[in-house]
Amino acid sequence: MFDLSGRVAVITGGESGIGLAISRTLAKSGAKVVIGGILADEGANVAESLRADGGDVYFVKTDVRVEEQVDNLVDEAVKRFGRLDIMINNAGVFDGFANILDTTTALWDQIVDINLKGCFFGCKSALKRMLAQGGGGRIINTSSVGGLRGAADGASYTAAKFGVVGLTRQLACDYSEQGITVNAVCPGSIQTDVRKNSGTILGADAVPMDRGVGADPDAWKRMIPARRRGLPQEVADVAVFLVSDAASYVTGQAIAVDGGWTAT
Template sequence: MTDQRIPALASAVSLEGQVALVTGASSGIGQATAAVLAGAGARVVVADVNVDGGEATAQALRDRGDEAIFLACDVADGAQVQAMMEEAVARFGGLDILVNNAGISGGASLLHELDLETWDQVMAVNLRGPFLCAKYALPQLMARGGAIVNVASTYGLVGAPGAPAYCASKGGVVALTRQLAVDYGPRGVRVNAVCPGYVDTDMGGGRARLGPEGQAAAIARRETAAARQPLGRQAHVDEVARVIVFLATGAASFMTGSIVTVDGGCTTTFNHG
């Protein structure tokens, strides 16, 4: 028999009346997540350092009838993050959902060849960013019984070649997710993370800076690697966004501290390539 305290699925997945903030939302997974959140009824704050891309994302949502604003923010800068949260609350009256999606790869390098500036930049965006956003969002989230969804990576669960800073930063996001779930579950806030695998997107625009031959080679490498995993392909950004949004809704009401892989099965098996 259904517990009458648990809302029906249709109402559980609705985000009508809720406010969501997505970092790194000018493109890729963040942009797709903003669109899915808005489609579920949320009013959405699109946040990014990319002003043109962020404005375009918010405008596209408004053009289809959704409520959305863009706020420029470098998530590694505490003053900017605090100001962003204050502006979001001032514009929409509160905050219910935080999606910490902003991230950079830092390029490929062996650790002994990695420069300190790159290490610090990756840590600042990928780990300090979620810390700062959570820090300034949590008072609102506690007041409203909200949710945080952190975007980590399969590279935060397993070692990967040539990615010491990225792996370490995303491993930190996984650990931070679990720790926040412990402290803030009793305070009414659920905290979960998704770990995408190969996704058909260009993180940080690095591929776009390559020439045509370089772009083709980069795409081919990813497609070859993705073909070795059980589902045999890369994910579309919407396939990751839908899991993020599920974790933010009442349909995931008994989930906190969960680390959810959205990876086509790549972490379930050896890569035999």
């Protein structure tokens, strides 16, 4: 575990799945954590649970599709703790492996707005604060194996997650001189409730979520050299390494956490 004592971290989508594992690991590493998420009950319960375990953790209901709400989330962290050191743009939804002909304009807009535009809002808001502090900081964006290769997800999800990787690399080039590192983690098939939560968040725009690697009990045996699905904690460990001092010279990278899937 890395020592993040005194660091202030904001994470979107930190109330479930991979985000929950990252929130928990940040808190255990000593960071002060503000979680922003759209699942209000889950977020409030997570923050309360982590505080009961000794963490300094708070929840702010946030819809990352709305720039003002993302700005408010970051503002709340700065007001409460005085600064911002870490921004993790993790909020995301799944498109159910919908091909382009099955992708309505409404579904496309929802997936891109949450997965890519929400990441843009988070990066922009965080960078304003980090630069105002004199530079320095860590930004992590959650992309996907679907942001590194085709045939891993649906059309809108793949386009959005490739966009996250491109945004990450551009920001790393723009702000490394100011001591701000920007990296992406790219999870493969991870054991989470992303399908269920995506259906809830997308509502009427959702498509059936029963396709793809995670829905096929044998697909990972054929596609993933590790012959198993990953755990949220395994992604969290990489993310927390990237925000630690140990990764001070790592920036602009899109790191797959996929059991070797992208090596095939």
